[in-house]
Amino acid sequence: MTEVLIAVCIVAGIGLIAGIILSAASVALSVPVDPKQELIRDCLPGANCGACGYSGCDGYASALARGIAEQGLCTPGGNETAQKIAEILGTDAASVRQVTAAVKCNGSCEHTDSIFVYQGAKTCATANQLFSGGGKCSFSCIGLGDCAAVCTEDAINISDGIASVDRIKCKGCGKCVTACPKGIIELVGINSAFVSCSSKDKGAITRKNCTAGCIGCMMCVKACEFGAVSVENNLAHINSSICTGCGKCVEACKMNCISILVPCS
Amino acid sequence: MRMFIGILICSILTENFVLAKFLGICPFLGVSKKLNTAAGMSIAVTFVMVLATAVTYPLFAYLLVPNGLDYLQTLVFILVIAALVQLVEIILKKFIPPLYEALGIYLPLITTNCAVLGVTILNFTKEYTYAQSIVNSLGSGLGFMLAMILFAGVRERLDSCDCPKFLKGLPITLIAAAIVSLSFTGFSGLADRFF
Known part of the structure; x- marks a missing residue:
């Protein structure tokens, strides 16, 4: 019986310690994500086609939020998406050439x-x-x-x-x-x-x-x-x-x- | 020193993880389509292999063995490796974003990779010391990289050859993998003779 208890305690203990370290690390070392980025990401079509030249919609959203990407690069989303993104970023909409x-x-x-x-x-x-x-x-x-x-x-x-x-x-x-x-x-x-x-x-x-x-x-x-x-x-x-x-x-x-x-x- | 070189050569060539021990076949077939993704994946695997060995070795030797819990090896190792990879991901994201982006999706993918678990367990089967285990893990990772990069080249050539329709895709890939694996058996006995 004690053998089983020791085994359970050790595995559970390792799991608990790992869990505590991970959750502490995720709080202490969290990288703040720009709220704009998530909003922009929701506007994009999510096709991950790569037409904008970034690695998927997430990549383009993060580049837009950091202000290093040009607007209006999303051809699948068209003018509608460009309009929404411009509203989030507070700039004039760049028109997308169809x-x-x-x-x-x-x-x-x-x-x-x-x-x-x-x-x-x-x-x-x-x-x-x-x-x-x-x-x-x-x-x-x-x-x-x-x-x-x-x-x-x-x-x-x-x-x-x-x-x-x-x-x-x-x-x-x-x-x-x-x-x-x-x-x-x-x-x-x-x-x-x-x-x-x-x-x-x-x-x-x-x-x-x-x-x-x-x-x-x-x-x-x-x-x-x-x-x-x-x-x-x-x-x-x-x-x-x-x-x-x-x-x-x-x-x-x-x-x-x-x-x-x-x-x- | 001589012994370390022997272990390194042995783990890279004669006992190559993919081509001689048949561990880690999933990423070997899955991510070897292009050279750069193959390189990214194998760098991530090498990194995690060394790190996992460094952590699991003392855990096993000083916690499990004294308590007579050797049989929990697999369970505890999976738990520790999975948590470790998550932790490494968080740390990389915070402090070395370029490396985090370079490893990308491959890092979480290898949390439960059998090659990573395999190397940590095999270190004990072979009764290596701590330093020897680290060298063996490094060698295994480099061997994985060698196999991946070699095979990525083979697959890029396969794409532009006219093979019969029923062999297209996975069948011809598996046949090519078998031939590459066969050629690696030519290295057997290399380490025993020289080191």
Whole structure:
């Protein structure tokens, strides 16, 4: 009987001492958490997507509370969240530009072709190492879905050989932008015009490779009244912060590779 | 000194915790996907292993053994290690925030890691002295780190190879782990011969 008692006493004693030390330590060594941080954390969507560049919503909330982070970085939360955060911090709300991912390639099976049949590992990163993935156009989407694999919102589908983004599901976190080995995915403002081609080849070569590529003809530049379009390296680019979405360039483009990014797909 | 080097080599190579004793397989498979997370986890494990040994050794030798309570070893060790890790977490958060953030989630994860418990118990099975136990724990932690970092490299290569569909994911990872483990048996007898 005494043996059992000793055993119980010793284990219970160790537990008690550990408990007392821990609770004393948690009081004595407590790190004060800014009450603002918890309030901000409650406003954030809690998706932990990392679009803000911090390690999850907790990281962004703590950075905001300490005043070292820019406001309005939370794209999934949008303007509503930015407004609430600004109220907590007592500053003017920074507006969040609504963005969506867009694939700068039109090279579906009907527009372009491949030069060989690729049979390696089914990832774009590996395929890209072998003659840029085997498409006729070396800037084209490989279509093996590295972007779809990293998407947490299930917003990217591979259809007809190229990736397409579901703009209702896309939260604009930009994970696919870094995942694409070709670098042909871009975050574009909603309701802006957008050139869905990445080919920096000369116009004649682009035309030979693909029936829907940008040939750098400058028609869109002339059509734009706001100076939002520029052509560089035989490729048109539209600055979505200037673009009003009037659609003049869409009409002007002979290759049909400019479209307006309406919020639904 | 010679003996300490022997213990160190032995615990890192010939009796590697993961690849020869098969302890701590959960973090070995769970956090070895990327090199930096693997390194973070193994640093945390090494740190806790040494600390746990330093505390549990006197507790066992001077409290449990004199009272004839050897059989409570596992229970008491788990209790002490769990409390210790919590305490270390609180202290790190207060005084060394960068280290706390670097270890991050891995520190609380290893409170009940079998590799940490294993090293504290094995120190007594092998009848090591206090200093020898500390060296053995350090070596075991470094061995864990070696296995984790080696395997993180293997897994990064596995991602870009075209393996049959039915082997994708965990199956091919386990096969690769078996091969790495097999190669470590080549070190057996190394410590006995030289030290």
